Amino acid sequence: MPEHQLTLTDAERDLFERVRVQQGLDSLDQVVEWLAKTRLRQLVRQGTGAPRALALVSNRQGDEA
Secondary structure: OOOOOOOOOHHHHHHHHHHHHHHOOOOHHHHHHHHHHHHHHHHHHHHHOOOOOOOOOOOOOOOOO
């Protein structure tokens, strides 16, 4: 996964720190990842009307895909 460098203001760093504590995360990197995944889930839900999971689904005859 590519690495990106973010420059945060003091206010953003404080906000990320509050999220880190609230979510029980270990680092600001984990906060950024958690926020990105959460936003992606929201966008998928908006687009499809329901949450979607990436999971292997068997076909209707009972055979595995």
